[in-house]
Amino acid sequence: MSGIAPYIMALCRPATGSVFGADGMPLDGALDANIAIACDAIARAAGEHGARLVVFPQFAMTGYTPLGPEAWLGAAVTFPGPEMERLGEAARKAGVYAAVQIAEKHAAFPGRYFFSVAVLTPEGEIDLAYRKNYSLSLRTSPVDVYDRFVETFGHAAFLPVLDTPIGGLGVTIGAEPHWPEPIRAMALKGAEVILNPVAAMQGIDYLNRPGAELCRPVRAFENAVYFGMANIAQGELASQAWDYEGRPIGAAVSEEFHLSTIDIEALRRARSQPAGNLLAGMLPQIEEDRSALTLWPSNAFGDAPPAGFAAMIAVETQVRERLQALGRDHAPAPEPTS
Structure with missing residues (x-):
């Protein structure tokens, strides 16, 4: 049985702009322009840097703004829909997996929007859709519409993992790594690479707690996963990746791209060593439900x-x-x- 060859993950910070005008509502054509920029970035990540996995930041398609539900609903897209089809076609042409964060609306949830990530495949399809669960925000959290969410998507959609030829992929958005439980749950479902679109405009934590800087490498270490954090271009914090031992990896090759090598077989060998896989040493029977x-x-x-x-x-x-x-x-x- 042949293994998975090491490959390049590109954390991409495209110079997209806000889609919202002075009145707080979406501007005609602004989202389309940002999607065109993202499609071009997908092509260049693959063509110039050999990437097989491209991760965009939170709000890269819309810009960040503290506006209310009406504005976000105006900028929201559907999965699938014409905007995602354009991004999917770019992923297909480039032969990559691409993780895109965007506001999502859905017919089962009228008047609501999710902050979601679609993982597009080299076939151009959305094979994973993740809706942000944690942190206080006016967007809809899946658990706050729990019954309808399960009826619509199934319980597995709370923390989905996509099994691919480049390893198991999971997603967490923004500050969600401050909670260890969801990443642990995804690791136990087969995640080997965690993708984390963020929009850290100043520091990684808006409360400026120093421990927040430790969360992502710790999540990588304790779950023996690769971890890729892609930050928005307007943010002061650089994008960064960590390996399955919590070690920083890769480097920025431009203002737009941070590249790192993902070696799934090395991860699997490390997990196979005695005491090398902390998941295998878990003792859930001694924990409280x-x-x-x-x-x-x-x-x-x-x-x-x-x-x-x-x-x-x-x-x-x-x-x-x-x-x-x-x-x-x-x-x-x-x-x-x-």
Whole structure:
């Protein structure tokens, strides 16, 4: 049986612009122009750099903006749809896998939008669609429409993994690596390369917590996976990749491309060594079933999207208060008065 030859992963930062005008609504033709830039980048990643896997940042197709649902719905696309077909055709011509983050709308969820990633194949098809689960945002989180999401896509769509001739691919968006559970779940489903589109405009963490810089190499190490973080071109933080031991790999060859070598067979050999695969040493039988805890609820916004951040913070507050009532968390003491 022949193995998987090492290949190039290109983390791409195309110089796309915002699709939103001064009134906060999408500009005619702006999304099409950004998609044309991305299609060209796919062709050059393969043709000039020999890439087999291309990863675009979060908001690369639209630009980043703190606008509300109406604006994002105006810029959202469907999977499949004409915009994704153009990107798929570029992936087909280049013979690559391409991970593209974009706002997605779906007929089963009227008035809502997801922040989603489509993994396009060398055949030009969307073979994996991932919708962002974690972090507070006015976009719809799949768990907040849990029942309808499962009815529409199936439970496996929460954390999908795509088995390909270049290894198992999984996706996590933005700050989701701050939670270890989803990447561990994908690794246990066969993920060997985790793709992480981000839009870190200043630092990697908007709360400036130093530990956030450790999360991605730690996720790579603890799950024995490659990890590729592609940051938006306007962001100060460079794109970066790590190998299955948490070691930084690759280098930027231009402002647009960071290239690294993915050696799946080396990963598999490392996982096969005694004590080399931390997944094989897991002891789930000694852990508590977290699904029985009163954590973030299913269907928290099943009837309507959250009216604003205050609605989501209210849910988070209720969860913390329930944990405190169970003795699983503790409220801080009152601030001393002067």
